[in-house]
Amino acid sequence: xxxxxxxxxxxxxxxxxxxxxxxxxxxxxxxxxxxxxxxxxxxxxxxxxxxxxxxxxxxxxxxxxxxxxxxxxxxxxxxxxxxxxxxxxxxxxxxxxxxxxxxxxxxxxxxxxxxxxxxxxxxxxxxxxxxxxxxxxxxxxxxxxxxxxxxxxxxxxxxxxxxxxxxxxxxxxxxxxxxxxxxxxxxxxxxxxxxx
Amino acid sequence: xxxxxxxxxxxxxxxxxxxxxxxxxxxxxxxxxxxxxxxxxxxxxxxxxxxxxxxxxxxxxxxxxxxxxxxxxxxxxxxxxxxxxxxxxxxxxxxxxxxxxxxxxxxxxxxxxxxxxxxxxxxxxxx
Numbered sequence: 001x002x003x004x005x006x007x008x009x010x011x012x013x014x015x016x017x018x019x020x021x022x023x024x025x026x027x028x029x030x031x032x033x034x035x036x037x038x039x040x041x042x043x044x045x046x047x048x049x050x051x052x053x054x055x056x057x058x059x060x061x062x063x064x065x066x067x068x069x070x071x072x073x074x075x076x077x078x079x080x081x082x083x084x085x086x087x088x089x090x091x092x093x094x095x096x097x098x099x100x101x102x103x104x105x106x107x108x109x110x111x112x113x114x115x116x117x118x119x120x121x122x123x124x125x126x127x128x129x130x131x132x133x134x135x136x137x138x139x140x141x142x143x144x145x146x147x148x149x150x151x152x153x154x155x156x157x158x159x160x161x162x163x164x165x166x167x168x169x170x171x172x173x174x175x176x177x178x179x180x181x182x183x184x185x186x187x188x189x190x191x192x193x194x195x196x
Numbered sequence: 197x198x199x200x201x202x203x204x205x206x207x208x209x210x211x212x213x214x215x216x217x218x219x220x221x222x223x224x225x226x227x228x229x230x231x232x233x234x235x236x237x238x239x240x241x242x243x244x245x246x247x248x249x250x251x252x253x254x255x256x257x258x259x260x261x262x263x264x265x266x267x268x269x270x271x272x273x274x275x276x277x278x279x280x281x282x283x284x285x286x287x288x289x290x291x292x293x294x295x296x297x298x299x300x301x302x303x304x305x306x307x308x309x310x311x312x313x314x315x316x317x318x319x320x321x322x323x
Contacts, residue, residue: 042239047225047232054223064235071239072246135218151223154216182212189215 027083030075038078042071045088049095052166055151056099058140062106066099073098089165096148096166103144131192138188142181149174150181 023044029037046067053066074081074094081090139147148167152158153174160178164171226232 038243039236039240042236043232046235046239050225050235051223054225060226064238067235068239068242072242075243075246132218132221135215136222139219139222151219154211155220155223182210182215185215185219186212189212189218 023087024083027078027081027087030078031081031083038075041087045091046071048088049091051156052092052095052152053099053102055156056096056144056148057102058106062102063099066095066102069102070095070098089162092166093168096168099148100144100167131189134192135185135188138185142184145169146177146181146184149177150185153178154182 023041026037026040030041049067049070050063053070054060054063057063057066070091074091077094081087142150145167149163152163152166153160158166160171160174163169163174167174169177
């Protein structure tokens, strides 16, 4: 299997609904039970799925967990997917649900356990500066939905309607979430800048 | 473009490039070489485990179906046996009611009303 260049690998780009010409064929093959076809769908969509998950969950490990859960769910539900629809949009909704589940589980877990530091092989770039660290802290205090909306919209370029479908919220709610998230983070950013 | 216009309505609704850049750095996907191949391998491994669990479920589902069919058959057999025994009991009870008192009690026959009337008539007319 040849490596496929991911169009969004270099720079974040707005979400588009068009699909590669053979994606429908891959979906149909996956529905027939061909493992390699589903593996190819994983290869094509895992990075974008990670981005969606990372917008919702707090950390990298949870995002990975959500992505794996989502692909497992998608694999089990692939028979119910209509091949003429956009696989990416369908998958992103599954990823968002999985990420929200992970967030809920983490909340329960964090409430039960004492905070502890877990060593991770992944070095988070957010730790590299004071400003970023403070902003990351502020991002973590945002409700999961607001966090998801600002990242998906401002960083990843998704439109409000797409975010609404993904998170199962009205478009207007996505807009107001974006407003509150921006206000909150901008305030934190201003405080940090004035203190530096 | 219309979205940008909507975003420009209020100061807090304007996209802040500095903020966006910081956010981008915070949620940036890993760039380590081989990371995505590794994640793909972990996803496929998880699918395989899920498939094994799925097989277990398929097996247990088959066992469940077999059990339900067996239980259905047992119910049908038990039901027919019960109905049969109930019919026998009903018949025996019916026969015992019909036969037992009938053999011992004296038989009474109602006299014909027409015979009484003709006897009265004969006595009155003197024939």
